[in-house]
Amino acid sequence: MSEKLFAYLRDDGRWGLRNNVLVLPLHSALASSARTIADTSDGAVAISHDWSGEIDSDLTRILFTLSGYASNPNNYAVVFLIIGSAEEKSIIDGAQALGLKNFTVLSLPEIGSLEKLQSDALVVANKYVVEAKSQKRIEAPWSAIVLGLECGGSDALSGITANPALGVASDRLVELGATSVLGETTEILGAEHLLAARAIDPEVGKRIVAMVSRYEASINYEGIDIRGAQPSRGNIEGGLSTLEEKSLGAAKKAGNAPLTGVLEFGERPLTPGLYFMDTPGHDIEQLAGFGAGHINVVVFTSGRGTPTGSAIMPTIKVSTNTPMYSAIPDLIDLDAGTIADGIETLAQVGDRIFDEIIEVANGKLTKAERGGHHEFALSRMYKTVIGEYQ
Amino acid sequence: MSTVIKGYAHGNRGSGIRNHQLILPSVICSTHVSRRIATEIEAVTFAHQHGCAIIGDDVAGIDNFFIQLADHPNVNSALVIGLGCETIQGQELAAKLLERNESTQYRIIQESGGVEGTVAAGVKAARELNTSFVPVPAEITTLRVGIDNGRDYPGMTNLRGLLEAAGHTVIISDSPFSSAESFSRLAQEKAHIVISFPSETQPPSGFPLFPVINVASSSVLHQAIRADFDIAESQVEADITALIESVANGIHTIAEKNKSGEIRAPRVVRSV
Amino acid sequence: MRKILILDSRDNIAVCLVDLEIGDTVEQDDISIKVLNRIPRGHKIATQVISKNDGVIKYGERMGHAVAPIAIGEHVHVHNILGDRLSSAQS
Numbered sequence: 001m002s003e004k005l006f007a008y009l010r011d012d013g014r015w016g017l018r019n020n021v022l023v024l025p026l027h028s029a030l031a032s033s034a035r036t037i038a039d040t041s042d043g044a045v046a047i048s049h050d051w052s053g054e055i056d057s058d059l060t061r062i063l064f065t066l067s068g069y070a071s072n073p074n075n076y077a078v079v080f081l082i083i084g085s086a087e088e089k090s091i092i093d094g095a096q097a098l099g100l101k102n103f104t105v106l107s108l109p110e111i112g113s114l115e116k117l118q119s120d121a122l123v124v125a126n127k128y129v130v131e132a133k134s135q136k137r138i139e140a141p142w143s144a145i146v147l148g149l150e151c152g153g154s155d156a157l158s159g160i161t162a163n164p165a166l167g168v169a170s171d172r173l174v175e176l177g178a179t180s181v182l183g184e185t186t187e188i189l190g191a192e193h194l195l196a197a198r199a200i201d202p203e204v205g206k207r208i209v210a211m212v213s214r215y216e217a218s219i220n221y222e223g224i225d226i227r228g229a230q231p232s233r234g235n236i237e238g239g240l241s242t243l244e245e246k247s248l249g250a251a252k253k254a255g256n257a258p259l260t261g262v263l264e265f266g267e268r269p270l271t272p273g274l275y276f277m278d279t280p281g282h283d284i285e286q287l288a289g290f291g292a293g294h295i296n297v298v299v300f301t302s303g304r305g306t307p308t309g310s311a312i313m314p315t316i317k318v319s320t321n322t323p324m325y326s327a328i329p330d331l332i333d334l335d336a337g338t339i340a341d342g343i344e345t346l347a348q349v350g351d352r353i354f355d356e357i358i359e360v361a362n363g364k365l366t367k368a369e370r371g372g373h374h375e376f377a378l379s380r381m382y383k384t385v386i387g388e389y390q
Numbered sequence: 391m392s393t394v395i396k397g398y399a400h401g402n403r404g405s406g407i408r409n410h411q412l413i414l415p416s417v418i419c420s421t422h423v424s425r426r427i428a429t430e431i432e433a434v435t436f437a438h439q440h441g442c443a444i445i446g447d448d449v450a451g452i453d454n455f456f457i458q459l460a461d462h463p464n465v466n467s468a469l470v471i472g473l474g475c476e477t478i479q480g481q482e483l484a485a486k487l488l489e490r491n492e493s494t495q496y497r498i499i500q501e502s503g504g505v506e507g508t509v510a511a512g513v514k515a516a517r518e519l520n521t522s523f524v525p526v527p528a529e530i531t532t533l534r535v536g537i538d539n540g541r542d543y544p545g546m547t548n549l550r551g552l553l554e555a556a557g558h559t560v561i562i563s564d565s566p567f568s569s570a571e572s573f574s575r576l577a578q579e580k581a582h583i584v585i586s587f588p589s590e591t592q593p594p595s596g597f598p599l600f601p602v603i604n605v606a607s608s609s610v611l612h613q614a615i616r617a618d619f620d621i622a623e624s625q626v627e628a629d630i631t632a633l634i635e636s637v638a639n640g641i642h643t644i645a646e647k648n649k650s651g652e653i654r655a656p657r658v659v660r661s662v
Numbered sequence: 663m664r665k666i667l668i669l670d671s672r673d674n675i676a677v678c679l680v681d682l683e684i685g686d687t688v689e690q691d692d693i694s695i696k697v698l699n700r701i702p703r704g705h706k707i708a709t710q711v712i713s714k715n716d717g718v719i720k721y722g723e724r725m726g727h728a729v730a731p732i733a734i735g736e737h738v739h740v741h742n743i744l745g746d747r748l749s750s751a752q753s
Contacts, residue, residue: 028570028652029595031437036649048437050654052568052592083593084611108593109614114648153475156677156704159721160667186662189747190725219748222659224446226748230662232442234475239677239704241738242718242726242745249721282443282661284418303704304475306419307505321704328504340679342663371505373422377439383658 006137014073015144017296021128026088030081044125045311047376057382067094068292076132077102145178148290148298149253152283155238155303159249162301162320162336167255168350174257182254185215186281190244191251199259207262266292285379309368395638399528406464407638417441417476424471427512434598436653442476446659458578467493467519474500493523533558536581538572540565540589570654573597596645670722674710699737706738
């Protein structure tokens with residue numbers, strides 16, 4: 001395999017591992033148009049979301065997420081679809097401030113109808129696709145890799161096979177000068193002391209403990225038992241009994257590297273090293289936070305198997321057990337179940353994951369990319385209904 | 391004096407004005423597979439971000455929301471697509487739907503060989519549902535007409551009177567901001583058809599299960615995209631009953647043609 | 663092949679690498695355990711006596727506590743243990 005990295009250099013010095021043309025609707029009424037445009041284009045991608053410009057307690061979080069997502073270095077260009085609101089403008093301004101250079105804004109009221117918006121956007125998207133295809137990858141430093149660490153549908157083998165193997169790969173990359181980001185606050189609850197003990201300075205250690213306490217307090221405030229969701233029913237069937245058990249296994253994705261820093265949801269790591277980002281355990285909300293935080297490749301370990309992918313970040317899926325890998329082969333890129341069966345060592349599987357990250361970074365398509373899985377979800381902290389359930 | 395609308399008898403769901411086959415993803419992770427199945431057989435489906443990492447009242451709330459959608463009178467059959475490890479389990483959701491309506495099936499990604507296996511199995515199951523549950527023509531005289539009250543429409547009282555005089559049941563939902571939330575509420579209230587008065591700064595939109603007649607205000611936004619509205623506010627009192635009749639008899643609204651509008655499920659607790 | 667995996671010397675449970683049946687005997691690493699329940703692959707088996715309210719230790723770390731006394735060879739799961747945080751007794 002190639003020990004060298006080849007990526008797309010952006011004008012501001014950031015590196016993209018993909019050269020996406022993203023059609024981004026900034027109002028939910030434009031989401032189906034965005035999907036249609038991407039489906040009929042020569043290779044553009046799109047996401048859907050359910051935000052209709054609501055101005056509520058989650059507004060800042062939503063604007064920040066969409067600005068960050070649009071400006072992810074994996075995007076060559078973005079076609080924004082808007083209805084012309086001030087909030088949409090602030091998303092686009094935010095994306096520019098975060099480094100987005102190539103973009104076109106198509107405004108529904110200026111164009112006059114959804115049908116015309118779609119046909120105009122298709123022309124623009126296809127023009128960008130042609131430009132994107134003409135760009136060449138060049139040799140890139142290891143710091144070009146900003147890896148996201150994720151697990152979903154965990155089972156009792158997650159903490160023994162796929163997660164520690166991913167930890168081996170993450171440690172190797174961090175050692176070389178890359179960036180690696182662990183997420184899912186729910187899933188370090190009970191393991192935060194282990195991460196804090198590895199912090200590069202006491203301040204970082206205090207911050208990660210505070211971040212988990214803040215999360216715990218917000219759930220306690222609701223007065224809700226989170227079992228059933230965390231660990232989920234699938235986790236429990238898989239043998240995980242408590243949230244702490246899940247967390248102790250989940251934190252192994254971050255290997256043993258020192259913890260360089262702590263990030264808020266969607267915040268970008270600005271120097272290489274290992275980071276923790278405050279995200280929900282919801283796999284796809286977490287992926288949205290990673291995208292907004294300019295992560296450019298993700299490794300996702302799973303005990304149960306998931307089709308999840310991202311429109312903008314290649315997402316490598318690793319199974320924790322071989323029966324699952326064999327049962328749903330089109331969802332999973334690599335199997336780490338061999339560790340439990342004594343066929344391979346942790347280090348061997350860790351090296352395979354490392355090699356796969358480099359190959360995918362250099363352009364190899366993941367199974368989720370080949371399958372066109374472009375899930376997206378906005379993370380909200382507050383309720384979305386006025387009043388109660390009917 | 392009520393008119394007779396040619397609809398479809400959908401068993402326990404009641405009679406509907408559309409004959410939708412619903413592909414219902416029980417979790418965000420199965421929305422893409424659901425969409426592929428729906429595209430293949432021209433069924434309806436929708437993207438959403440729910441079904442997992444939900445706690446408290448949201449578990450029963452989202453479950454009930456999906457049940458209400460699958461139980462809508464415009465739905466002929468429902469095929470639930472689950473992942474397998476989610477909070478809202480596809481198989482259990484399907485069992486609850488089956489108690490209400492025989493025309494229900496489910497397929498689970500983790501048990502059907504992954505994405506391609508589930509798409510193939512789902513298309514097959516959906517075709518079987520289609521063959522087994524042929525819609526029976528029904529004559530409908532009373533429609534449940536939902537009104538999405540997103541702005542201050544001065545003729546509301548008159549409109550309500552007109553619709554009730556035509557024999558329809560009127561359900562009004564005040565939308566505090568966008569239509570998406572109102573549509574979800576009106577779907578749970580089993581509205582056959584919805585007349586939407588989006589706020590002056592909101593675009594028109596639709597909903598997968600029922601036709602939405604969008605009424606344009608005189609606002610700058612609405613006038614700029616007049617082509618995306620079915621009717622102007624000034625025409626409502628004169629033309630709405632005839633328009634409802636034609637849409638109920640199968641003419642597509644502009645939002646139906648554009649397939650616009652996303653589902654916004656109600657949530658009361660943050661995700662975890 | 664190994665039937666169970668003890669992850670840390672401080673642990674009082676082990677992870678089953680195969681489905682275990684009642685009456686099976688696991689003899690491995692100088693220990694001998696008689697299996698008291700059917701335990702699926704991936705689930706936990708007690709390798710030490712765990713009294714009610716004692717900590718359950720996995721990876722050398724506390725992952726919760728016992729809500730009932732647990733004998734060696736017993737299935738350790740949601741029916742007899744509970745997390746220490748954000749969890750309450752099941753109704």
